Amino acid sequence: MLRYILRRALIAIPTILLISVFVFSLQKLLPGDPVLAMAGEERDAATLEFLREKYHLNDPIPVQYFNWIGNAVQGDLGMSLRTRQPVTELMAEKLPVTIQLAVMAMIFALLIGIPAGILSAVKKGTVTDYVANVVALSGLSIPNFWLGIMLILLVSVKWQWLPASGYVPLSEDFAQSVKTMLMPAFVLGTALAATLMRHTRSAMLGVLSADYVRTARAKGLAERRVVLKHAFRNALTPIVTLTALLFGELVAGAVLTEQIFTIPGFGKLVVDAVFNRDYAVVQGIVLVTAIGFIAMNLLADVLYVVLNPRLRGQ
Amino acid sequence: MTQPPRTTPETAPADSPVLRLGALEVGFRGQPVNVLDGVDLEVSAGEILCVVGESGCGKSVSAMALMGLLPPAHTRISSGNLTFDGEQFDLTRQTLPPRLRGGRMAMIFQEPMSSLNPAFRIGDQIAESVLQHQGGTHASAMARALEMLRRVGIPAPDRRLKEYPHQLSGGMRQRVMIAMALANDPQLLIADEPTTALDVTIQAQILDLIRELRDSLGMACLMITHDLGVVAEIADTVAVMYGGQVVERGPAAAVFENPQHPYTIGLISAVPRLDAPGGRLATVPGSVPPIAAMPTGCRFRNRCPFAADICAGKPPLAVQDGGHAVACHFAPLEQNLEVVA
Ligand SMILES: Nc1ncnc2c1ncn2[C@@H]1O[C@H](COP(=O)(O)OP(=O)(O)OP(=O)(O)O)[C@@H](O)[C@H]1O
Ligand code: SF4
Ligand SMILES: [Mg+2]
Numbered sequence: 001m002l003r004y005i006l007r008r009a010l011i012a013i014p015t016i017l018l019i020s021v022f023v024f025s026l027q028k029l030l031p032g033d034p035v036l037a038m039a040g041e042e043r044d045a046a047t048l049e050f051l052r053e054k055y056h057l058n059d060p061i062p063v064q065y066f067n068w069i070g071n072a073v074q075g076d077l078g079m080s081l082r083t084r085q086p087v088t089e090l091m092a093e094k095l096p097v098t099i100q101l102a103v104m105a106m107i108f109a110l111l112i113g114i115p116a117g118i119l120s121a122v123k124k125g126t127v128t129d130y131v132a133n134v135v136a137l138s139g140l141s142i143p144n145f146w147l148g149i150m151l152i153l154l155v156s157v158k159w160q161w162l163p164a165s166g167y168v169p170l171s172e173d174f175a176q177s178v179k180t181m182l183m184p185a186f187v188l189g190t191a192l193a194a195t196l197m198r199h200t201r202s203a204m205l206g207v208l209s210a211d212y213v214r215t216a217r218a219k220g221l222a223e224r225r226v227v228l229k230h231a232f233r234n235a236l237t238p239i240v241t242l243t244a245l246l247f248g249e250l251v252a253g254a255v256l257t258e259q260i261f262t263i264p265g266f267g268k269l270v271v272d273a274v275f276n277r278d279y280a281v282v283q284g285i286v287l288v289t290a291i292g293f294i295a296m297n298l299l300a301d302v303l304y305v306v307l308n309p310r311l312r313g314q
Numbered sequence: 315m316t317q318p319p320r321t322t323p324e325t326a327p328a329d330s331p332v333l334r335l336g337a338l339e340v341g342f343r344g345q346p347v348n349v350l351d352g353v354d355l356e357v358s359a360g361e362i363l364c365v366v367g368e369s370g371c372g373k374s375v376s377a378m379a380l381m382g383l384l385p386p387a388h389t390r391i392s393s394g395n396l397t398f399d400g401e402q403f404d405l406t407r408q409t410l411p412p413r414l415r416g417g418r419m420a421m422i423f424q425e426p427m428s429s430l431n432p433a434f435r436i437g438d439q440i441a442e443s444v445l446q447h448q449g450g451t452h453a454s455a456m457a458r459a460l461e462m463l464r465r466v467g468i469p470a471p472d473r474r475l476k477e478y479p480h481q482l483s484g485g486m487r488q489r490v491m492i493a494m495a496l497a498n499d500p501q502l503l504i505a506d507e508p509t510t511a512l513d514v515t516i517q518a519q520i521l522d523l524i525r526e527l528r529d530s531l532g533m534a535c536l537m538i539t540h541d542l543g544v545v546a547e548i549a550d551t552v553a554v555m556y557g558g559q560v561v562e563r564g565p566a567a568a569v570f571e572n573p574q575h576p577y578t579i580g581l582i583s584a585v586p587r588l589d590a591p592g593g594r595l596a597t598v599p600g601s602v603p604p605i606a607a608m609p610t611g612c613r614f615r616n617r618c619p620f621a622a623d624i625c626a627g628k629p630p631l632a633v634q635d636g637g638h639a640v641a642c643h644f645a646p647l648e649q650n651l652e653v654v655a
Contacts, residue, residue: 211428220416309478
């Protein structure tokens with residue numbers, strides 16, 4: 001098992017390098033001069049040239065790339081051109097916020113998607129199934145920004161139940177932190193819930209007609225136990241795999257939601273960085289996101305093996 | 315409780331049968347014609363009843379209906395009385411008490427490879443059934459599971475207990491299924507083609523095991539099979555099904571030596587040709603019409619050499635001497651054939 005994980009991790013290295021080259025080159029092709037953004041009002045040529053020298057922007061691009069990736073391997077992603085803070089420090093500050101959002105969104109998605117998927121599979125072809133599918137399709141089709149704005153207008157402005165924006169770190173005030181994150185997590189979680197529901201439904205439909213489910217019924221077990229233990233346990237593999245993959249996507253997909261609810265997370269960091277031509281930050285974020293995504297893929301594969309007694313021993 | 319293995323007409327069970335199923339009619343939703351149209355069966359303690367018939371004649375559906383395993387959303391049981399151990403059940407309500415299923419009435423299936431849950435250990439799967447019906451602690455249920463594995467002849471049972479189904483061969487998995495079915499001392503074991511999916515040598519072992527367990531435990535056994543060889547070897551009584559009806563039933567010797575229904579006669583005269591591997595009971599001339607195109611009255615009418623006008627009416631399953639019952643307007647044939655000719 002450990003060897004398998006190690007091998008998979010090694011295979012991921014070329015992928016990550018490829019992504020890093022791609023991101024780096026794309027950055028250089030984009031219009032706009034980071035030095036201009038940095039210099040602000042003082043646009044005399046000497047200052048600009050000084051800044052270019054300081055940030056090695058006059059070096060040939062391959063040299064710039066190798067400098068960057070060489071440092072990155074050692075855990076140094078450079079300095080933000082804008083705030084002059086190390087990129088890693090910026091990310092360490094923002095990442096927990098986004099992870100909290102993603103985890104809460106995933107909890108929403110699991111709590112809604114899995115029971116709904118099971119129910120609609122068990123009640124296949126009935127009104128319940130139909131309603132669940134219509135709701136799921138709406139969940140997928142309603143844009144996040146619209147749902148977010150509607151929720152803000154209704155829940156925050158009209159009823160004043162929850163704050164419309166702002167963020168309190170978990171470590172500061174747990175309850176308040178969860179409360180401020182509730183709406184954005186819900187918005188982000190709905191679309192995922194719909195995806196999860198549809199996958200749960202099809203996985204459950206696959207196993208509900210299995211012979212071992214019939215055996216479970218023949219044992220005289222209550223239908224609840226037949227469905228939730230014997231069938232669901234076997235439908236779990238694709239669901240868990242999907243959850244791990246979705247989680248990777250979630251971190252990336254949080255950008256828009258963070259903008260709507262003005263949450264100072266990864267999403268906001270990347271948007272600000274792009275607008276300010278803050279190369280180092282953008283590159284760092286993309287690299288870390290890609291690694292995170294690959295790690296989630298790996299986790300999905302590992303869980304797949306762990307959940308299958310047949311594969312476990314090998 | 316135990317009876318001599320072969321019930322001859324003279325010693326037909328005087329005590330009432332463990333299972334008596336009457337007038338079972340089952341249809342699938344969206345299909346106008348019933349798949350089962352009057353299935354009548356009886357099995358006594360210590361007796362092996364073999365239900366035979368061509369593919370699609372309704373053997374499995376009958377067994378599933380008995381176990382209450384037909385999905386109520388897709389099936390309609392329009393008639394059916396079950397007397398089980400003296401207790402009456404109305405099958406049309408499709409709510410067989412779960413205490414019967416898996417407890418006093420247990421079932422094993424044709425597909426040993428896929429009938430055990432791949433995600434759970436063998437021991438836990440057997441113990442679950444024990445806990446469901448006998449209660450007790452997990453430890454006592456596991457002890458019972460171990461005892462049962464030993465009972466069905468699984469080598470190194472204490473190790474097997476902790477294994478997953480994929481670690482066992484098909485024959486071993488069927489033994490596990492048998493162990494699970496018998497863990498609660500059922501009065502009736504329903505076996506739906508328990509050996510069809512297995513190698514010939516393993517088939518014989520499983521049949522021996524079932525017979526041996528029947529002898530020692532005295533349970534009744536309803537065994538579904540395609541294979542007349544199996545019937546000849548193991549059956550005390552036989553029920554022949556055609557098109558969702560029991561057309562003939564009785565003590566094995568009587569049915570084999572003196573078949574009365576034209577369909578049974580066709581089957582039995584075709585036995586030698588059934589020795590071919592995987593031989594199915596399809597040697598009667600003509601073929602079974604699809605359910606929707608079943609003739610009314612006697613469902614065998616379109617293939618029967620003796621069919622006459624009267625056959626447009628449904629022949630009752632009439633009991634003749636020695637518990638030998640036939641559903642044919644012309645039974646007993648030897649007396650009535652001249653009349654037709
Ligand atoms: N779920 C179902 N929906 C619709 N029709 C069904 C269903 N299950 C069985 N049938 C029909 O019921 C009839 C009897 O099927 P059954 O499975 O009982 O046959 P069988 O005698 O067990 O055959 P085999 O020897 O092939 O196992 C067949 O015509 C079959 O097509
Ligand atoms: S009732 Fe008529 S058609 Fe049916 S088996 Fe007897 S003779 Fe043939
Ligand atoms: Mg069958």
